[in-house]
Amino acid sequence: MAKVKKQPRPKAITPKGFRDYFGAEVTQRTEMLHAIAGVYHRYGFDALESSAVETVEALGKFLPDVDRPNEGVFAWQETDESGQGDWMALRYDLTAPLARVYAQHRNDLPTPYRRYAMGPVWRNEKPGPGRYRQFYQCDADTVGTASMAADAEICAMLSDTLETVGIPRGDYLVRVNNRKVLNGVLEAMGLEEDAASRDDVLRTIDKFDKVGEEGVRQLLTKGRLDASGAYIDGVGLSEEQAAPVLAFLTSKAADTAGTLENLRAAVGDSKIGAEGIAELEQIGALLAAGGYGPDRIEIDPSVVRGLGYYTGPVFEAELTFEILDEKGRKRQFGSVAGGGRYDGLVKRFTGQEVPAVGVSIGVDRLLAALREKGRLATQPTGPVVVTVMDRDRMADYQAMVTELRNAGIRAEVYLGNPKNFGNQLKYADKRHSPVAVIEGGDEKENGVVQIKDLILGAKIAENATLEEWKERPSQFEVPRTDLVAKVREILESQG
Template sequence: MAKPKKQPRPKAITPKGFRDYFGSEVSQRTEMLRTIAGVYHRYGFDALESSAVETVEALGKFLPDVDRPNEGVFAWQEIDENDKGDWMALRYDLTAPLARVYAQHRNDLPTPYRRYAMGPVWRNEKPGPGRYRQFYQCDADTVGTASMAADAEICAMLSDTLETVGIPRGDYLVRVNNRKVLNGVLEAMGLGDDLAARDNVLRTIDKFDKVGEQGVRELLTKGRLDASGAFIDGVGLSDDQAEPVIAFLTSKAADTAGTLANLRAAVGNSKIGVDGIAELEQIGALLDAGGYGSERIEIDPSVVRGLGYYTGPVYEAELTFEIFDEKGRKRQFGSVSGGGRYDDLVKRFTGQEVPATGISIGVDRLLAALREKGRIAAQATGPVVVTVMDRDRMADYQAMVAELRNAGIRAEVYLGNPKNFGNQLKYADKRNSPIAVIEGGDEKANGIVQIKDLILGAKIAESATLEEWKERPSQFEVSRGDLVTKVREILDSQD
């Protein structure tokens, strides 16, 4: 009889493009989401939690920056008894589900409908450094009004959100542009209804951040050599045709009035371009009235990312402080949020245009920014650890933990092998515990406990002389009845 084949053990590895999040990271994200939700709630937005799975039909074209249908999502088919069934997919953002929700429940929802949503999204894309297939987004949208007051409100709320989570004024800038102005530029170029040429121009404009003014000029006309020496074909426009695009991208002036004047020159007589400039003017006036000056929110035509997707104003929140990259070079932290007006999304379901505008915040990037600024510790503080000196007195130790927890203090009893006390302190260090509580037989008999300040002890051990040890004790003996009071006192001193 043949020997049964031994099943190979599964590899304990994270799937490519995904990662695991541990205690402090999860806690920090939860706290950030709670803080952001507080700002959104203050602005009158309601929470919405929609399904993580949508039908492929409802999701539509999928990612706005991916050309091929069915690209960019994790999808599967629900097979029935006839080998047929709907195709389903994990949501790739929080906006496409909103369009379906609004179309489905519009008769029961107020108009306009303000909603915020937070949660993971999934994208079936090639992963890379810092680029994962699952990540968290935090969105806020207003559906059902074409008023520029909705767009101004979104920008103001984004500014308030950044400051509330810990990005100080001066370290960020919310920049605003308008797709209609670009459409006016395309008209001024004489492209008319040539959709292929317009798409080529849009793709080229999207490279402005990487290649700059001269690079865009070359790509719009005859082409250019890239950094590797390879030649990239140009769109084939004449220099005169390319000029309105360059004027649009470089129209930012010292103040809003100057910028708008430059944009008027770039769009010429295009009606849609003039309409777009009027919308930017309205947004600027509304923000000024609310006290949001150009040091917080500004009109900036160089914001080009996403212009192919949005139908009106677009926004991007950029963190302006410098960090060092992996090669030790200084660079700005960059964008943490983007959004804009998308008036065509709900129309797919209803057949009628429904105006909508909103933003999405990249939660992981914002957390990384706060760590760079030192606003969030790399490792969160762990629980107070009650050590076990006598396993037969576990009830005593559990009583201590219960007292601490009832007083609102995070605490746990050591549940490993208590034989080696040193291992208990090593465990507390690994947990990043602030305090260890010790009660041996002598302490029990005398009605006292030892309380060890692990944070101070670690600092003293790193740098202090023997004399300083004596001056700054890190272990205290207190009566058993003063356990909670002393632990709280030490925790307050650590904060």
């Protein structure tokens, strides 16, 4: 009889481009999302949880050709008996599902519809350092109004959100631009009807933050040598044609009025450009009326990311404080959120243009920023651990932990082998527990419990020569009836 081949054990590895999140990280993210949701709720936005799976047809963006309908997303085909069926995919953002939800339920929703959504999204892209295929986004959108008050409100809400989660004023800036102004510049260049050249210009503008004014000038005209020495062909525009783009990108002045004046010169007689400038002017006035000055939100035409996607105002939240990169060099932290007006997205479903504006916060980026600022605890606080001195008295220990939990104190009973008490304290240390509760047979007989301050005990152990620590007891014997009160007192003393 042939020997049955043994199946190899599966490898315990995380799939490429994905990662696992443990207790402290999950708690930090949950608390931050709760704080953000509080701001959004205060602004009148309602929560929406849409499906994590959409049809590829509804997602739309990732349909480059018939043969590869799953390009850019994690997709599969649900086939029927004939082998035909719809292609389904995990959502790649939270905006495309919103367009589908609004188109499907618009008769039942208020207009305008204000919603926020938080959750993971998935992209079938090549992973890299800090770049994962699953990550969290946090969005807020207003659908159904063309009023610039909606755009101004999103910017104000983004500013309030950053300050609420712990980014102080002065460490961030929300910068606002407008796609219509760029359209006016393209019109002034004579490219409004030349789709290929217009797309080339848009791609070049998107490199402004990397190559600067002179680099963009070279790429718009004859081309340039990059840092590696390779020659990059230019778009082929004349210096005169490139001038309006450069004027647009460098039009930021000392104040909003000066910036708008420079933009008017850049767009010339373009009607759409003038409309975009008027929208920026209106947003600026609304923000000023709400007390949001240029120290928090400013008009800045150098904001170019997303201009190819958005149809009107576009904004980006940038953190301005410096951090050290992996090579020890100082650099600004950079962008943590972006958004803008996208009046054409719902039209794919309804055939009618529906105005919409929204913002998306990169949750992982914002959490990383809070860690850099020291606004997140690097050491998590674990539960109070009720130790087990006698396995036959588990009911007594369970009663203790129930009292603590009912008092709002995080607590657990040690559930491992209680034979070695030292191992129980090692477990509490690994759990980052602030307090251990001890009740042996003698304590039970005398109606008392021992309560050990593990945080203070660790400090005493680290600084055994410091008299001020020695003078402070780290373990207390109290009546059993005072268990909750003493534990709470110690926790409060620990901060």
